[in-house]
Amino acid sequence: MGAPPIASVVVPVHNGRRVIASALDALGPQVVAVGAEIVVVDDASTDATPTLVERWARAHPEVDLRLVRQAVHRGVNAARNAGIEAAGTAMLCITDGDDLVAPG
DSSP states (O other): OOOOOSOEEEEEESSOTTTHHHHHHHHHHHHHHHTOEEEEEEESOSSSHHHHHHHHHHHOTTSEEEEEEESSOOOHHHHHHHHHHHOSSSOEEEOOTTOOOOOO
16 A cells, blocks of 8 residues: 555536546546545536546556545535545645646
């Protein structure tokens, strides 16, 4: 097992099957480079979002990614708060499931 993460990137998402893989593709190399983790909070999606996140995580084992699933859709702020609670660090970055984070 590797070193604990130095920071957590919280990514709330609801029905983001069209965008979540691109968001994770943009984040993945950056979190690996700095030793951070990604916490994706699925806010009760009714599409394939959770399956796509799990598939992405399996395809990128070098990325420390956890999926938190909310059974009831509670909105982006509740999803962010759930991600903050699940984060393994005190240093946080919050981005949304449809954001593309620029390198660096």
